[in-house]
Amino acid sequence: MNIILVGFMGSGKTTIARIISKKHSMKFVDTDKLIEKQQNLTIGEIFDKKGENYFREIEKNFILDYLSFCDNCVIATGGGMPCFFNNMENLKKIGWVVYLKTDFETAKKRAMLSKNRPLFKDEKKAKNLFKRRVICYSKAHFTVDANREKKLTINEIEKMLFGE
Ligand SMILES: Nc1ncnc2c1ncn2[C@@H]1O[C@H](COP(=O)(O)OP(=O)(O)OP(=O)(O)O)[C@@H](O)[C@H]1O
Ligand SMILES: O=C(O)C1=C[C@@H](O)[C@@H](O)[C@H](O)C1
Numbered sequence: 001m002n003i004i005l006v007g008f009m010g011s012g013k014t015t016i017a018r019i020i021s022k023k024h025s026m027k028f029v030d031t032d033k034l035i036e037k038q039q040n041l042t043i044g045e046i047f048d049k050k051g052e053n054y055f056r057e058i059e060k061n062f063i064l065d066y067l068s069f070c071d072n073c074v075i076a077t078g079g080g081m082p083c084f085f086n087n088m089e090n091l092k093k094i095g096w097v098v099y100l101k102t103d104f105e106t107a108k109k110r111a112m113l114s115k116n117r118p119l120f121k122d123e124k125k126a127k128n129l130f131k132r133r134v135i136c137y138s139k140a141h142f143t144v145d146a147n148r149e150k151k152l153t154i155n156e157i158e159k160m161l162f163g164e
Helices: 013-023 031-039 043-050 052-065 087-094 104-109 124-137 150-162
Strands: 005-006 025-031 073-076 096-101 142-145
Touching: 005 013, 005 087, 013 025, 013 073, 013 150, 025 031, 031 043, 031 052, 031 073, 043 052, 052 087, 087 096, 096 124, 096 150, 104 124, 142 150
Parallel strands: 005 073, 005 096, 025 073, 096 142
Antiparallel strands: none
């Protein structure tokens, strides 16, 4: 079984995927990190040097060439990954897709804690993007309230997927 976490920048995908993978002896996969490694560039550099469309093509291929071979993985996806091309449908074939749903203010507060989010530079644009993204993420198999303390979010995911 694979678990795929989707949600806006700062919703906690990386943090929560890491904890669940450790607890259940699953492999942790972070698509942003692996794409950076593969391209030998940071996400910010890919956006600056090659443009967003190039990044979206890489993400699409990454699902087909890498994620579709995952087994027993917890996958933290890039914030936009499920919202381009046929990516959400392809992700849903690979595993259980869980939407970590937060409000905008929570995501903003958390995203400020780390860099590498070129699309969060302009708050007004980020807010608009957030609204559009909610519609996309809601097509996941499951939605959990991720505004809360991470332990509560993790418990809910475990109950849904492991029956704990
Ligand atoms: N439930 C939570 N409560 C408080 N802080 C959290 C919670 N989840 C994550 N954080 C913190 O918020 C920050 C962003 O979290 P994280 O990197 O996991 O988000 P993300 O969804 O992977 O973002 P991105 O898609 O931009 O990589 C981190 O510093 C993390 O420690
Ligand atoms: O929401 C987005 O479109 C993005 C989120 C990040 O995880 C990175 O994948 C990149 O900064 C784009």
